[in-house]
Amino acid sequence: MSSDLVDRVTQSKDISRNKKKLDGVGQFWLVFRYIALTILFVIAALPIYIMVVNSVKGITGVTQSAAFLPPSHLNFGAWGPTWKVLREPMQRTLFFVLQSSIISAIVGSINGFVFAKWKFKGSTFIFTLFLFGMFIPYQAIMIPLTQFNHWAGIGGTIYVLVVAHVIYGIPICTLIFRNYYAAIPNELIEAARVDGAGMVRIFRTIILPLSIPGFVVVLIWQFTSAWNDFLFAIFLTGGSPKLAVATTALNFITGSGNQVYYGNNMTASLIVSIPTLLVYMFLGRYFLRGLLSGSLKG
Amino acid sequence: MALTLSRKKRISSPWGGFFFVLPSIIAVAVFVYGMIGWTLKFSLSNRTNAWSKDNSFAGLKNFTGLLEDPEFTHAFGNLMKFTVVFMFGTLLSGLIMSLLLEKGIRGEGFFRSIYLYPMAISFIAMGTSWRWLMDSARDDKGTGLNHLFHMAHLNFLQNDWYSSEKASMYAMALPAIWQMSGYVMALFLAGFRGIPDDLREAARVDGATEFKIYRHILFPQLKPTFLTVLIILGHISMKVFDLIYGIATKSYVTKVLAIYMWQVIFDFQNYAKGSAIAMVILVIIAVVVIPYLIYVNKTEEMK
Secondary structure: OHHHHHHHHHOOOOOHHHHOOOOHHHHHHHHHHHHHHHHHHHHHHHHHHHHHHHHOEOOOOOOHHHOOOOOOOOEOOOHHHHHHHHHHHHHHHHHHHHHHHHHHHHHHHHHHHHHHHOOOOOHHHHHHHHHHHHHOOOHHHHHHHHHHHHHOOOOOOOHHHHHHHHHHHHHHHHHHHHHHHHOOOHHHHHHHHHOOOOHHHHHHHHHHHHOHHHHHHHHHHHHHHHHHOOHHHHHHHOOOHHHOOHHHHHHHHHOHHHOOOHHHHHHHHHHHHHHHHHHHHHHHHHHHHHHHHOOOOO | OHHHHHHHHHHHOOHHHHHHHHHHHHHHHHHHHHHHHHHHHHHOEOOOOOOOOOOOEOOOHHHHHHHOOHHHHHHHHHHHHHHHHHHHHHHHHHHHHHHHHOOOOOOHHHHHHHHHHHHHOOHHHHHHHHHHHOOOOOHHHOOHHHHHHHHOOOHHHOOOHHHOOOOHHHHHHHHHHHHHHHHHHHHHHHHHHOOOHHHHHHHHHOOOOHHHHHHHHHHHHOHHHHHHHHHHHHHHHHHOOHHHHHHHOOOHHHOOHHHHHHHHHHOOOOHHHHHHHHHHHHHHHHHHHHHHHHHHHHHHHHO
């Protein structure tokens, strides 16, 4: 019941109740809560704040001691050169991430439908076996996967990442869709069955039209996790610059030798984070739904 | 007529579902279970350098070798320190966030989205900020947090952060706590808000204090949430890689199993040993996660 979960989180309790005259103790607690929330806000926002203010001070404008302060004037000098280095890897990332997310969503929706509404003998057990795949450390499959990629002839191409994210995304995408479809009333499907509709037709005409929010959730989940992924990228591309993606290119820029160029590094980090941040800003609710669905219980 | 009937029967038979998911079943069987088996085979082989194609059986040699390898025990110890601080810290701060928000407060949506945004950013990117914040230079040369403490005349708070010899893993847990707290908050918020209001009201009418309501009524209801949170945090902690790589790369003081495995595979090309380390991580996770999955599976079936 993932949709209910999100509603639960985002439903603010009836605030009007708080409006009733608070006594002294009540007022104290309200002030206390705001102070605590603000402190947590400062801590949570600090790392991104630093990134943003230091990205507009130019390449050499970042003095160590003033890095907490906003710039005296805006200088986008670091953006041009950094973007020049990051443009190609980011385009490459977008290319493979879009493919892997779309395939993942289709696969997840088919699987989710079966595990939620068209169970067969042993399907719960198989689903549990799928779920285990969500928890495994990818180190435990990395070497055979590299060999598979060579054997399949996709070694050295960006498709290694498409394959990795689609396959290892099966458990989570199936889980998200299964939880999503579980909320659809069985009567809807029973009625269609009585009318003689088969599985494929029920899926196509009843389930799919109801699936758009589920697709959004899985698409942005897979988009965010593949965009931010570093482990698969560095293992499967071996750090080859020809196959650099957003995170590996960024790691190359900010890597050990260049740690002193803070203006540059912060700008590069910010540029790489912009796509996922935008998705989060505009589709945060769906992102939250993915997170909660991915937690199994509920 | 007979034909259409049999066709209908075939399509609506429950086995249709099996064929629908068969491609995924094969993929998971091969790429998850098959490849784990393959890694296990590597970990039991003699393939210990780049030139060797020697896949002969070596028994448990690679595993017993790990126990005598000071780098492995060091990385393992680091991982345990990190795990304790990370799990406890994240649980606590996520719980505090949810307690501050759960009754509803003006501006809740704003706070919630700020607390959760770290989940949307890659650690390679955030590592840049955290590396700067946790720079070990002090006093007048200080940057980041040390600089901030110096300015506030709190010099005793300055420290070496992730470069320190003893406390490196505790410092490394800070960005991890920062990233995951919002997630834990969301899980707890969902938990709190799933508890019917009547329960609280009834307790209030009976004269229970707010503290007692949380202690005796709300927290016991949240047991499944606690369990989920511990499992999620625990398995993430065992696998921690980009967080540490993004801040300190392969630095010795912050080495954990995943970083060491990466080094063994890429720098030393020792497939057998790297696989053995991967199997160790896998087994630790499996010991905790498999019983959990069985439990979830059982409660599912009861529904």
